[in-house]
Amino acid sequence: xxxxxxxxxxxxxxxxxxxxxxxxxxxxxxxxxxxxxxxxxxxxxxxxxxxxxxxxxxxxxxxxxxxxxxxxxxxxxxxxxxxxxxxxxxxxxxxxxxxxxxxxxxxxxxxxxxxxxxxxxxxxxxxxxxxxxxxxxxxxxxxxxxxxxxxxxxxxxxxxxxxxxxxxxxxxxxxxxxxxxxxxxxxxxxxxxxxxxxxxxxxxxxxxxxxxxxxxxxxxxxxxxxxxxxxxxxxxxxxxxxxxxxxxxxxxxxxxxxxxxxxxxxxxxxxxxxxxxxxxxxxxxxxxxxxxxxxxxxxxxxxxxxxxxxxxxxxxxxxxxxxxxxxxxxxxxxxxxxxxxxxxxxxxxxxxxxxxxxxxxxxxxxxxxxxxxxxxxxxxxxxxxxxxxxxxxxxxxxxxxxxxxxxxxxxxxxxxxxxxxxxxxxxxxxxxxxxxxx
Amino acid sequence: xxxxxxxxxxxxxxxxxxxxxxxxxxxxxxxxxxxxxxxxxxx
Numbered sequence: 001x002x003x004x005x006x007x008x009x010x011x012x013x014x015x016x017x018x019x020x021x022x023x024x025x026x027x028x029x030x031x032x033x034x035x036x037x038x039x040x041x042x043x044x045x046x047x048x049x050x051x052x053x054x055x056x057x058x059x060x061x062x063x064x065x066x067x068x069x070x071x072x073x074x075x076x077x078x079x080x081x082x083x084x085x086x087x088x089x090x091x092x093x094x095x096x097x098x099x100x101x102x103x104x105x106x107x108x109x110x111x112x113x114x115x116x117x118x119x120x121x122x123x124x125x126x127x128x129x130x131x132x133x134x135x136x137x138x139x140x141x142x143x144x145x146x147x148x149x150x151x152x153x154x155x156x157x158x159x160x161x162x163x164x165x166x167x168x169x170x171x172x173x174x175x176x177x178x179x180x181x182x183x184x185x186x187x188x189x190x191x192x193x194x195x196x197x198x199x200x201x202x203x204x205x206x207x208x209x210x211x212x213x214x215x216x217x218x219x220x221x222x223x224x225x226x227x228x229x230x231x232x233x234x235x236x237x238x239x240x241x242x243x244x245x246x247x248x249x250x251x252x253x254x255x256x257x258x259x260x261x262x263x264x265x266x267x268x269x270x271x272x273x274x275x276x277x278x279x280x281x282x283x284x285x286x287x288x289x290x291x292x293x294x295x296x297x298x299x300x301x302x303x304x305x306x307x308x309x310x311x312x313x314x315x316x317x318x319x320x321x322x323x324x325x326x327x328x329x330x331x332x333x334x335x336x337x338x339x340x341x342x343x344x345x346x347x348x349x350x351x352x353x354x355x356x357x358x359x360x361x362x363x364x365x366x367x368x369x370x371x372x373x374x375x376x377x378x379x380x381x382x383x384x385x386x387x388x389x390x391x392x393x394x395x396x397x398x399x400x401x402x403x404x405x406x407x408x409x410x411x412x413x414x415x416x417x418x419x420x421x422x423x424x425x426x427x428x429x430x431x432x433x434x435x436x437x438x
Numbered sequence: 439x440x441x442x443x444x445x446x447x448x449x450x451x452x453x454x455x456x457x458x459x460x461x462x463x464x465x466x467x468x469x470x471x472x473x474x475x476x477x478x479x480x481x
Contacts, residue, residue: 239440246444250451257455303458362459397460404451411440 021046022055031087032106036162042073047159047168059168065158067091070117070207070218071103073161077211079124079202082110086211088161092154104163112164115207116199121225122207123184125199132178132185132196137432139178139185141198146178146185148432149226165193177226181426184227201227224426232419239412246408254401262302262394267295267371269389274317274375292371294326295391297364302394304364309356310338310387315379316353317387323361326368334361338387339379360397 017030026043030036036050045061069089076085088104100118114125132141137148156171173190182201208218269292310317316339322331336359342351377385427433454460
C-alpha cells in the first residue's frame with residue numbers, strides 16, 4: 001500500500017455539494033462533484049440531472065419499490081488498502097427473475113469501482129479500457145482465457161444515490177459475462193455506449209468487515225458463484241504433487257529391491273501327474289501325500305514364493321504343500337489353487353483364471369526343508385492333470401507396490417471428483433456449460 | 439494431512455520391501471508334519 005497516498009486519503013475532506021430536491025424539497029448531497037451526472041432523491045425517488053444548475057427532474061419514480069441495500073449509500077469502507085464510499089446502489093435483473101445488486105464506490109483519488117452482489121456472492125469490478133480479444137464464444141484478456149457464462153438483457157429495477165451516467169429504473173442493456181475464476185469480465189451495451197469491466201471474486205466476510213456491516217441485512221451466500229474460486233482446485237493440485245513424490249519414492253524403492261533381491265530358486269519339481277478321478281467327472285480325487293527331496297533355505301528371515309502351474313482346462317487343481325523343516329518337524333502350509341475355465345456364451349468368448357498361480361509366504365527361517373504335498377482336482381478332469389512347482393527365495397513383492405499406489409491415489413482422486421462436482425454445480429446455471437450433454 | 443499419509447505409506451512400503459513382507463500375507467501358521475499327515479496343532 002502506498003503510505004503517502006493512504007495518509008492523504010485519511011486527511012481528505014471531499015467537497016460535498018448540497019441542494020434541495022426540486023420534486024419533494026429533501027436535502028440531497030453530491031459526493032463526486034463534477035463527475036456525477038444523475039442523482040436519485042432518497043425521499044421521493046425522483047431521478048435528477050446533476051449537471052443542470054436547477055437539478056431538472058429526469059424521471060419520477062414515486063412508485064418504485066424500495067430495496068434495502070446491504071451496503072447503505074454513504075457508507076465508507078477500506079478495501080485493498082484504499083478507502084471507498086458507496087455513493088450509488090442499483091438493483092438489476094433479467095427476464096428470468098434473477099436479481100442482482102450493484103454498488104458504485106468512489107474515491108476522489110482512485111475514481112470509481114463497482115461491487116456486484118448476487119446470491120450473497122461479491123465481485124469487485126473495475127472498468128477496463130483494454131479491450132479483450134474476442135475469439136469464438138470465449139475471450140482472451142491479459143493472457144487469460146475467459147469462458148462465456150451468461151448472455152442476455154438486463155433491466156434496472158431500483159436506483160439510489162448518485163451515478164456518473166444518466167440512470168433510471170427501466171433502463172435496459174445487453175450483457176455478457178465471461179469467467180475464469182476468481183476473475184470475470186463483463187461486457188455491457190446500452191443504447192449509447194459499450195463498456196468492459198474486469199472483476200475479481202471477494203469473500204463475503206471481507207465486504208462485511210470492510211464496511212462494518214451487520215449480519216441482519218447482509219446476504220448469506222447461496223450456491224456457487226460463476227467466478228467463485230474452487231477450494232478443491234488447489235487441494236487437488238497439492239494432492240497430486242504429493243502423490244507424484246510418494247510414487248517416485250515407492251517405485252525407486254521397488255526398483256532397488258528388485259535389483260538387490262536374491263530371487264534364488266531353491267526347489268523345482270516338474271511334471272507331476274495327477275490322475276483323473278475314478279469316480280467320473282466333477283468328482284474330487286484325493287491323491288496320496290507326496291514327499292519331496294530336501295532343499296536348503298539360506299537367507300535369514302526372507303520370503304519364499306511358490307510358483308505353481310498346471311494344465312487345467314475347465315477344471316481346477318488344489319495343490320496343498322506343507323513346507324516342513326527337517327530338523328524341527330514344523331511345517332508351514334502353502335496351499336494354492338490353479339483353475340482355468342473358458343467358454344462361449346451370449347455371443348462372446350470368455351475365460352476365467354489361468355494356468356499359473358503364485359503365493360508368497362514371509363519370514364521363513366533358514367534351514368533344510370522338504371515339501372509334503374497333497375493335491376485335489378475337480379471340474380472337467382477326464383484326462384491327466386500335470387502340475388509343476390517352483391520355490392524362489394527372497395523375491396520383491398509386486399502387489400505391495402500396486403497396493404501402496406492405490407492407497408496413495410484415493411485422496412487425490414476424491415479431491416478431483418470434488419473439484420469436478422464443484423465445477424458442474426457452478427456451470428449448472430449457465431446456458432454455455434462445458435459439462436452439459438446437449 | 440495428505441502429506442503425512444504419503445509419508446506413512448512410503449514408510450510402510452519401505453519396511454515391507456526391505457523385509458520381504460506383504461500387506462496381506464500374515465506370518466505363516468505353523469503346524470506339525472507327522473508321517474505325511476497334517477496334525478492341526480497351531481502354535
